Amino acid sequence: MKYVDEFRSPQFLKGQLEKIAEFPLSARFMEVCGTHTMAISKAGLRPLLAPKIELVSGPGCPVCVTSAVDIGRALALAEMPDVILATFGDMMRVPGPKGTLSQAVSRGAAVQVVYSPIDALELAVSHPDKKVVFLGVGFETTAPTVAAAVMMAEERGLENFYVLSLHKLVPPALKALVEMEEFSIDGFILPGHVSAIIGSQAYAFLPEDYGVPCVVAGFEAADILLAIYELMVMCRDGAGLGVEYSRIVRAEGNRKALEVMHRVFEPADADWRGLGVIPGSGLQLREEYCAYDAGAWGVTSPEPIKDSGCRCGDILCGKIRPSDCPLFARSCTPDEPFGPCMVSTEGTCASYYLYDYAEGEGINPPHQHGGE
Amino acid sequence: MCLAVPGKILELGEDESALIEIGGVKKRISLMLVDDARLGDYVLVHAGFAIEKVNGYEARRTIELFEEIAKLDGTA
Amino acid sequence: MADRLVTMAHGGGGSRMLELLEEIVFPLLGQASDSPIEAEDAAALSLPGTRVAYTTDCFVVKPIFFPGGDIGKLAVCGTVNDLAMRGARPLYLTLALILEEGLPFEVLKQVIESAAQWAKQAGVEIVAGDTKVVERGAADAIYINTSGIGVIPEGREVSIKGARPGDLLLLNGFIGDHETSVLSKREGFDFEVAIDSDCAPLHSLVERMQQAGSIHALRDATRGGLAAVLKEMAQSSGVAIELQEENIPVREGVRGVCEMLGLDPMLLANEGKLVAAVPADNAEAVLQAMRSHPLGCDTAMIGKILQGRKGEVSILTPLGSHRLVRMPSGEHFPRIC
Numbered sequence: 001m002k003y004v005d006e007f008r009s010p011q012f013l014k015g016q017l018e019k020i021a022e023f024p025l026s027a028r029f030m031e032v033c034g035t036h037t038m039a040i041s042k043a044g045l046r047p048l049l050a051p052k053i054e055l056v057s058g059p060g061c062p063v064c065v066t067s068a069v070d071i072g073r074a075l076a077l078a079e080m081p082d083v084i085l086a087t088f089g090d091m092m093r094v095p096g097p098k099g100t101l102s103q104a105v106s107r108g109a110a111v112q113v114v115y116s117p118i119d120a121l122e123l124a125v126s127h128p129d130k131k132v133v134f135l136g137v138g139f140e141t142t143a144p145t146v147a148a149a150v151m152m153a154e155e156r157g158l159e160n161f162y163v164l165s166l167h168k169l170v171p172p173a174l175k176a177l178v179e180m181e182e183f184s185i186d187g188f189i190l191p192g193h194v195s196a197i198i199g200s201q202a203y204a205f206l207p208e209d210y211g212v213p214c215v216v217a218g219f220e221a222a223d224i225l226l227a228i229y230e231l232m233v234m235c236r237d238g239a240g241l242g243v244e245y246s247r248i249v250r251a252e253g254n255r256k257a258l259e260v261m262h263r264v265f266e267p268a269d270a271d272w273r274g275l276g277v278i279p280g281s282g283l284q285l286r287e288e289y290c291a292y293d294a295g296a297w298g299v300t301s302p303e304p305i306k307d308s309g310c311r312c313g314d315i316l317c318g319k320i321r322p323s324d325c326p327l328f329a330r331s332c333t334p335d336e337p338f339g340p341c342m343v344s345t346e347g348t349c350a351s352y353y354l355y356d357y358a359e360g361e362g363i364n365p366p367h368q369h370g371g372e
Numbered sequence: 373m374c375l376a377v378p379g380k381i382l383e384l385g386e387d388e389s390a391l392i393e394i395g396g397v398k399k400r401i402s403l404m405l406v407d408d409a410r411l412g413d414y415v416l417v418h419a420g421f422a423i424e425k426v427n428g429y430e431a432r433r434t435i436e437l438f439e440e441i442a443k444l445d446g447t448a
Numbered sequence: 449m450a451d452r453l454v455t456m457a458h459g460g461g462g463s464r465m466l467e468l469l470e471e472i473v474f475p476l477l478g479q480a481s482d483s484p485i486e487a488e489d490a491a492a493l494s495l496p497g498t499r500v501a502y503t504t505d506c507f508v509v510k511p512i513f514f515p516g517g518d519i520g521k522l523a524v525c526g527t528v529n530d531l532a533m534r535g536a537r538p539l540y541l542t543l544a545l546i547l548e549e550g551l552p553f554e555v556l557k558q559v560i561e562s563a564a565q566w567a568k569q570a571g572v573e574i575v576a577g578d579t580k581v582v583e584r585g586a587a588d589a590i591y592i593n594t595s596g597i598g599v600i601p602e603g604r605e606v607s608i609k610g611a612r613p614g615d616l617l618l619l620n621g622f623i624g625d626h627e628t629s630v631l632s633k634r635e636g637f638d639f640e641v642a643i644d645s646d647c648a649p650l651h652s653l654v655e656r657m658q659q660a661g662s663i664h665a666l667r668d669a670t671r672g673g674l675a676a677v678l679k680e681m682a683q684s685s686g687v688a689i690e691l692q693e694e695n696i697p698v699r700e701g702v703r704g705v706c707e708m709l710g711l712d713p714m715l716l717a718n719e720g721k722l723v724a725a726v727p728a729d730n731a732e733a734v735l736q737a738m739r740s741h742p743l744g745c746d747t748a749m750i751g752k753i754l755q756g757r758k759g760e761v762s763i764l765t766p767l768g769s770h771r772l773v774r775m776p777s778g779e780h781f782p783r784i785c
Contacts, residue, residue: 001700001703001704001707004707010766010767013766013767014767017767034785035785041771042765042771043765043767043769044765044767044768044769044770044771045767045769047769048767048768048769061785062785063785088782088783088784088785089710089780089781089782089783089784090781090783090784090785092779092781093777093779093781102779112636113636113781113782114636115636115637115638115708115709115782115784119636119638138784138785142784221767334774334777335775335777344785353772353774354771354772354774
């Protein structure tokens with residue numbers, strides 16, 4: 001596959017690792033994006049970089065940061081008799097107050113996994129007697145696609161297509177992170193595909209106002225390693241904003257996608273699992289599109305949320321590692337997840353469990369670089 | 373977040389749609405979110421939409437940088 | 449034939465059912481068989497051996513026709529393969545049908561024809577069966593159950609439990625083809641990919657492997673993919689498995705679908721793939737023997753059996769670190785994240 005395979009060549013990795021090993025600096029970097037967490041884990045980078053470079057996973061998995069209350073609302077919608085809930089597959093196994101969407105299906109709820117919001121539109125067309133509610137999850141990469149689908153629905157005069165918007169924005173979450181007292185990250189590996197939409201300039205406030213080095217990285221191991229090296233240089237020479245993923249990300253982002261997104265959505269407060277409510281960090285449908293807004297139906301979460309001892313919140317902020325959570329790998333596993341960090345394949349806990357961890361001790365003890 | 377894969381535009385359709393190919397798989401997607409995408413261009417595909425065009429020049433530059441670093445390893 | 453549909457009466461055990469059997473089932477099965485069809489309650493069989501392998505399987509695939517196969521072919525090959533994985537020579541199959549009211553006769557004919565043809569190809573006889581009809585909506589077009597009997601040659605012991613540290617793992621070709629071909633035809637998955645199901649009867653491949661050298665453990669990779677079968681093998685044999693990712697064959701189209709939908713080729717279903725743990729000193733001979741067989745020309749050596757943690761399956765990355773392969777939960781969904 002062009003523009004994929006050539007970046008995956010393993011021959012690029014050894015030299016990068018050596019450059020990092022030789023650079024006289026230790027640091028703690030956060031990869032914000034869940035897809036980066038998974039890429040790092042799949043390539044086995046974490047143990048190879050430790051203890052010199054510690055990689056901490058951040059709140060960039062939209063499934064993981066969806067609050068339990070919001071999952072409860074989605075479940076309640078799915079159980080309404082005239083509703084078909086259309087959703088990305090990522091959400092199917094996330095536990096909510098009454099179980100998962102997947103379990104709700106076995107109780108009779110109509111839930112359809114789709115690849116694209118356009119597929120949900122087609123569902124609405126082929127089921128005129130049902131209300132098709134699309135579960136809008138995802139950051140700025142995905143929100144424009146949902147906005148586009150709403151515009152298509154309007155154009156086609158569809159009256160049974162709705163969106164429950166749980167979309168969230170990345171820059172406000174990063175701001176909330178750096179303002180936390182316990183914030184002790186030396187630099188951010190920024191999400192490549194969110195940045196394709198919002199542009200690298202959207203993060204300028206991080207080095208400029210907070211002195212935090214940032215690099216926007218692609219998703220191959222070689223991209224991530226290069227970004228890490230660039231961050232190390234910034235740690236030595238002064239905070240800046242770099243773009244490693246230049247083949248996709250522009251400073252100004254994708255103007256057209258942003259226009260579409262802003263035409264349909266406007267910022268709103270949002271409740272992030274682990275970070276709490278962050279002002280202006282979510283998206284809701286604008287007044288003009290209220291006819292498509294399933295959020296306006298006033299459906300609430302069915303039950304009060306019980307505290308299960310899940311520490312996904314602290315993990316999402318990088319405060320603790322998965323292995324620090326008392327439930328990790330004991331009562332919380334990918335097969336029986338307590339919290340979303342374990343459900344989502346790119347959730348921090350799932351990534352660690354699958355790729356970094358084995359019973360008893362880490363399958364990959366930290367790599368000892370010669371002479372250190 | 374965000375699984376997105378580069379695909380080549382094989383055909384341009386009506387209503388801002390296109391037939392793209394990713395590693396032998398053909399799919400119809402929407403070009404509503406990108407400007408000026410042409411036949412033969414590579415676009416990043418996410419959830420049934422093209423969300424950006426791939427910059428071939430920058431892609432080559434990145435590979436060249438990777439190759440340079442790899443060579444350093446050999447001569448170190 | 450063109451307009452005729454299956455009705456409840458066709459499952460009623462009376463004249464309508466006899467009509468259906470005599471019009472479709474008996475002629476098609478008869479064409480593929482050397483023995484005459486006997487309408488008895490049970491088949492009376494003589495077996496050339498006393499160590500018998502006996503298995504059963506149900507088939508509910510959707511859609512029932514897909515590139516490279518259909519539910520009839522699947523029903524025959526699936527059961528033949530279960531017998532083959534015990535080193536048995538498959539001999540006899542039963543074929544039980546649950547038909548949805550309203551199923552066109554033409555569709556039923558195609559499915560039975562396919563089952564008959566593949567039974568003949570696999571050298572097995574379909575000797576008994578059953579037909580039931582359920583109301584519209586109570587089944588999805590057609591469900592099939594097949595059970596199978598085969599004979600295990602004297603002294604042969606093939607199971608999933610025998611893998612030993614030092615053994616090498618052989619896989620007979622590309623993974624993920626079956627599920628990719630089925631997905632491509634399923635509603636809501638709107639993509640085109642030229643991948644055929646790998647559905648095939650594997651017993652003659654297994655025979656060739658047995659002739660070339662000893663096999664310590666064997667199983668076919670079906671639902672749950674390569675990941676599931678390796679986890680089962682590691683667990684049952686009480687060993688650890690280490691895989692070399694770059695040696696696992698995956699077709700470009702399967703990779704493309706997986707990249708696009710966020711699926712893992714290791715978890716995708718197969719219907720014509722087996723994994724064998726063979727002692728290192730005869731691995732090369734078995735590998736060559738497999739490659740000489742049409743169902744094994746892409747055989748690869750994908751990993752090895754280690755002492756390690758019992759049940760642990762890991763992949764050695766190009767950088768020398770390991771990542772774990774987990775037992776799939778049983779459902780996987782396309783994702784955008």
